[in-house]
Each structure stands twice: as C-alpha cells, then as structure tokens.
Amino acid sequence: MSVPPPSLLVEDLAFAYPDGHQALFGVDLRIEQGERVALLGPNGAGKTTLVLHLNGILRAGRGRVTVAGLPVEKRSLQEVRRRVGIVFQDPDDQLFMPTVGEDVAFGPRNLGLPEDEVTARVAEALAQVRMADAIDRAPHHLSFGQRRRVAVATVLAMRPEIVVLDEPSSNLDPAGRRELAEVLAELPVTLLMVTHDLPYAAQLCPRSVILDGGVVVADGPTSEVLADAPLLAAHRLELPYGFSPRPTAPPG
Amino acid sequence: MGAGHGASLTARYLPGGTAVHRLEPHTKLVAVLAFAVVVVLTPVQAPWAPAAYAGYLLAVLTVAAVAGVGPARLLRGLVVEVPFVAFAVLLPFVARGPEVQVLGLSVSQSGLAAGGGLLAKATLSILAATVLAATTEPRALLRGLERLRLPQVLVQILMFMIRYADVVGGELHRMRVARESRGFTGGGLRGLRVLGATAGALFVRSYERGERVHLAMVSRGYTGSLPGSPAAPVAPGSWALALSLPLAAAAVLLTGMLLG
Numbered sequence: 242m243s244v245p246p247p248s249l250l251v252e253d254l255a256f257a258y259p260d261g262h263q264a265l266f267g268v269d270l271r272i273e274q275g276e277r278v279a280l281l282g283p284n285g286a287g288k289t290t291l292v293l294h295l296n297g298i299l300r301a302g303r304g305r306v307t308v309a310g311l312p313v314e315k316r317s318l319q320e321v322r323r324r325v326g327i328v329f330q331d332p333d334d335q336l337f338m339p340t341v342g343e344d345v346a347f348g349p350r351n352l353g354l355p356e357d358e359v360t361a362r363v364a365e366a367l368a369q370v371r372m373a374d375a376i377d378r379a380p381h382h383l384s385f386g387q388r389r390r391v392a393v394a395t396v397l398a399m400r401p402e403i404v405v406l407d408e409p410s411s412n413l414d415p416a417g418r419r420e421l422a423e424v425l426a427e428l429p430v431t432l433l434m435v436t437h438d439l440p441y442a443a444q445l446c447p448r449s450v451i452l453d454g455g456v457v458v459a460d461g462p463t464s465e466v467l468a469d470a471p472l473l474a475a476h477r478l479e480l481p482y483g484f485s486p487r488p489t490a491p492p493g
Numbered sequence: 494m495g496a497g498h499g500a501s502l503t504a505r506y507l508p509g510g511t512a513v514h515r516l517e518p519h520t521k522l523v524a525v526l527a528f529a530v531v532v533v534l535t536p537v538q539a540p541w542a543p544a545a546y547a548g549y550l551l552a553v554l555t556v557a558a559v560a561g562v563g564p565a566r567l568l569r570g571l572v573v574e575v576p577f578v579a580f581a582v583l584l585p586f587v588a589r590g591p592e593v594q595v596l597g598l599s600v601s602q603s604g605l606a607a608g609g610g611l612l613a614k615a616t617l618s619i620l621a622a623t624v625l626a627a628t629t630e631p632r633a634l635l636r637g638l639e640r641l642r643l644p645q646v647l648v649q650i651l652m653f654m655i656r657y658a659d660v661v662g663g664e665l666h667r668m669r670v671a672r673e674s675r676g677f678t679g680g681g682l683r684g685l686r687v688l689g690a691t692a693g694a695l696f697v698r699s700y701e702r703g704e705r706v707h708l709a710m711v712s713r714g715y716t717g718s719l720p721g722s723p724a725a726p727v728a729p730g731s732w733a734l735a736l737s738l739p740l741a742a743a744a745v746l747l748t749g750m751l752l753g
Binding site for chain 2: 293296298319322323325326327329331333334335337338339340343346347348350351352353356379380381395396399
C-alpha cells in the first residue's frame with residue numbers, strides 16, 4: 242500500500258492583496274493525514290490570509306496549495322471546498338439558516354447528496370459535537386459555546402479531509418472551552434487550529450507552526466515551541482501568567 | 494455575543510396546536526391574501542359597505558378565536574396601522590363635496606366614507622395578517638413562500654432578515670449601552686449627529702458581516718442557489734379549511750352586491 246498524500250501541502254505560497262499590501266512571502270507547510278497542528282502567530286501575521294488560500298477563496302500569487310493530492314485550481318474548487326472545512330471565528334457568520342439542522346444540511350445539499358444521505362450526515366455530525374438534541378432549534382437560541390460546536394458540525398457533515406478552525410477558543414467561557422476541546426480531541430480528522438491561545442494549542446495539538454511576517458518562522462513539537470521563550474517573545478506570543486509548558490504525551 | 498435577549502421576530506409567534514396552527518403555511522398565506530383582496534374589492538360608497546365590514550370582522554374574529562389569539566395580541570398587531578389612522582382621520586377634512594355635521598364639525602361626506610373605508614380595510618387586513626403571524630413560525634412562512642414559487646432571491650433575503658434581525662438588533666443594543674455608559678443622553682443637534690454616526694457604524698458592521706457570511710457560505714460549496722428540503726405533502730382538507738376565511742368574506746361581498 243502506498244503512503245497517502247499529505248492532507249495539506251503548501252509550497253512557496255506568496256500573496257499580495259489588490260491594494261499592494263503583501264501578506265504572504267513564500268509559505269511552506271506540510272500536514273500529514275491525521276495530524277493536529279496549531280498555527281500560531283500575532284495579529285497581522287498572515288494567518289487568516291493563509292487559511293483563505295486553503296479552500297481557494299483567495300488565489301495564490303505564487304506557489305501552490307494541494308489538498309490530499311488535489312491542487313487548488315478554479316476547476317477543482319467545489320471538491321477542494323468539500324475537503325477543507327473551515328470553521329470561522331464568529332459562529333453567527335457561519336450559522337445563517339433558521340434551524341441548526343437546516344444549517345448543517347446546507348453543505349451536504351450543496352454537494353448534491355440524496356436527501357436520506359443528507360439526513361444521516363446531519364445526525365452524525367451533530368452527534369459528533371454532542372448537539373444532537375439541538376437539531377430543530379434556532380441558532381440564536383443557543384449559547385455561544387453551543388453555536389461554535391454546531392459550526393464545527395456544519396463542516397463535519399461534508400466529511401472533510403482537514404478541518405481548519407479560526408480561533409476556536411475565543412469568547413468561550415471555561416466550560417464551553419473544555420466542552421469544545423473534548424469534542425475536537427475525538428474528531429477523526431486532520432486538524433489545523435489557528436489561535437493565540439497557547440495553552441489550547443498545547444492541549445490539543447502535538448505540533449505547532451509559528452507564522453509571522455508572512456513566513457513560517459518555527460515548526461516543531463508544541464512543547465518545544467512553547468518552551469522557547471525568546472522565540473515566543475520575538476513574535477509577540479505570550480504564555481498566560483502561571484502557565485508553564487511541559488512536554489505532553491501525544492493523545493491516543 | 495447577543496445571546497439570550499432578542500428574538501424580536503419570533504416573538505410574534507404564539508406556539509400552539511390549534512387547527513389554524515396545523516394548517517400548511519402556504520395555504521394560510523393564500524387565504525390571508527385572498528381575504529385582503531375581497532376586503533379591498535368592497536365598494537366604499539355602497540350603502541351596505543358597513544354591514545359587509547361587520548361580516549368580515551366577524552369572520553376574522555372567528556378565525557382568531559379558533560386559533561386562540563386573544564384580543565390583546567390582536568390589538569398589538571394593529572399598532573402598525575397608526576400611520577393609516579392618521580391619514581384616514583385627515584381625509585374627511587381635506588376631501589370636497591357635500592358636507593355633513595359630525596360632533597359639531599362640518600366634514601366632507603365622501604371624505605368620511607373614504608376615510609372610514611380605508612380604516613376598515615386596513616384594520617381587517619391587518620387582523621388577518623396578525624392571526625397568520627401568531628400561528629405560523631417565521632421559518633414556516635418562508636417555506637410557504639417558497640412553495641408558492643416566490644423567487645429564490647427574495648426568499649433568501651427574507652431568510653437572512655429573520656436570522657440576522659436579532660444579531661443586528663443585539664449589536665445596536667450594545668452600541669446604545671456603550672454610548673450611554675459614556676454619558677450620552679441624546680437630544681439636540683449633537684444627539685442627532687451621534688445617532689447618525691451610530692447608524693453609519695451599524696451599516697458598515699452589517700455590511701462586513703454580510704461579506705463574512707458569504708465567505709462562510711462559499712466555503713461550504715454555495716454557488717448561488719439554496720438547496721431546499723423536500724416539501725411535505727399537503728394534508729387533505731387543508732386548502733378547504735384555509736380558504737373558508739376568504740370564501741366566507743366573498744359570500745358576504747356577493748350578498749351585499751346582490752341585495753344592495
């Protein structure tokens with residue numbers, strides 16, 4: 242049996258916005274199937290710009306992005322967007338349908354799946370995030386943490402190759418944060434987590450990548466990256482008061 | 494963010510299981526529209542018009558009673574009518590023609606009939622719409638509109654309105670709290686300028702949110718059309734039951750025309 246292609250392969254990716262502001266200067270990143278990687282970096286480092294390249298919302302100025310062997314191109318966009326599930330930061334941006342069930346069904350229906358398959362996927366995805374009871378509720382009646390978990394379900398229902406989370410722990414209360422971590426730790430998918438929340442990265446991701454100034458400046462085991470105080474300081478990353486990074490056993 | 498309070502649009506809905514609640518939304522929509530058409534078709538100047546209005550009122554109040562929509566709820570629904578009332582009250586004073594004495598004031602006879610007719614028609618239509626809103630969830634109304642072949646773009650716009658009215662309302666509320674927390678009390682020219690800036694900021698925020706929502710939709714494979722869920726079959730007798738309201742009104746209208 243041959244080795245499966247990496248879930249995500251970014252090669253020499255550079256991008257400048259139409260106004261001339263250059264956000265990425267040659268990013269290289271390789272994520273193998275089943276890996277859990279934290280993408281760290283200060284505000285304005287280019288994290289969001291990189292994420293928007295992963296499913297072809299932004300198109301590379303130079304270099305290329307390959308998702309499980311499929312290059313991101315205009316004609317592969319629909320399949321790329323199925324393979325890369327992005328969970329945006331504000332669940333109110335992601336959840337726009339009148340009920341949770343309809344919202345989770347939105348992606349599978351866009352894939353043109355038959356209705357019984359859509360129903361099965363909605364039930365499965367909501368069960369994965371422990372929100373099966375909320376299927377008929379309106380998103381605005383849910384708590385913020387519940388809405389974020391439903392947002393995760395909306396991309397799980399598309400059976401993605403890789404799930405990309407933009408600041409998954411922001412605005413969550415401690416219980417919501419823990420519940421989300423429990424859900425994420427159990428997901429059987431490749432995970433890329435964009436965050437400033439270093440303890441969350443240490444908890445969920447064995448590997449961390451620091452992006453700053455539009456290039457990857459560090460890539461290694463999370464425990465080592467977080468223990469490198471000069472490195473963190475050089476890129477405006479800080480551990481919360483009282484938190485000490487220690488090597489953690491990989492989950493599972 | 495804005496969880497908890499809000500739900501301004503869904504607040505119009507009174508949960509229940511009456512026969513009116515159970516009707517398919519699109520049959521109810523057609524019924525209310527047909528009822529309004531019959532009401533509007535009634536000639537204002539006919540001598541039997543007041544009797545016909547009374548007949549319509551009886552019909553719509555019967556439906557409200559069956560649906561369990563109380564008088565207080567109906568009256569609150571009528572609040573939207575206030576501008577019409579102002580216009581209707583004005584009519585007898587500005588219209589020309591033969592005049593009559595009402596409460597010691599001399600007003601135009603045709604104006605009085607026109608104003609009264611306008612008021613009656615608006616009130617009746619709004620009562621019917623209030624019963625519809627109280628017995629149908631907003632999202633069910635959308636499904637009804639979709640089944641009536643309203644263009645997808647309009648259905649989508651309405652859907653976003655229902656979903657985001659509370660989100661935008663919550664943002665407005667937080668901006669107001671933040672404003673007042675810094676000592677703003679409103680009033681005067683300066684107050685208007687602050688409110689203008691608030692409206693502008695809210696517009697920009699909503700516009701940006703719209704862009705983010707679109708981005709998230711495109712990321713899940715959105716290509717311009719919303720794939721809907723399959724439509725449930727209409728229960729037998731639904732149309733007959735729903736249309737009994739406009740048919741009763743039409744019977745009143747016909748009786749008036751034949752006898753009057």
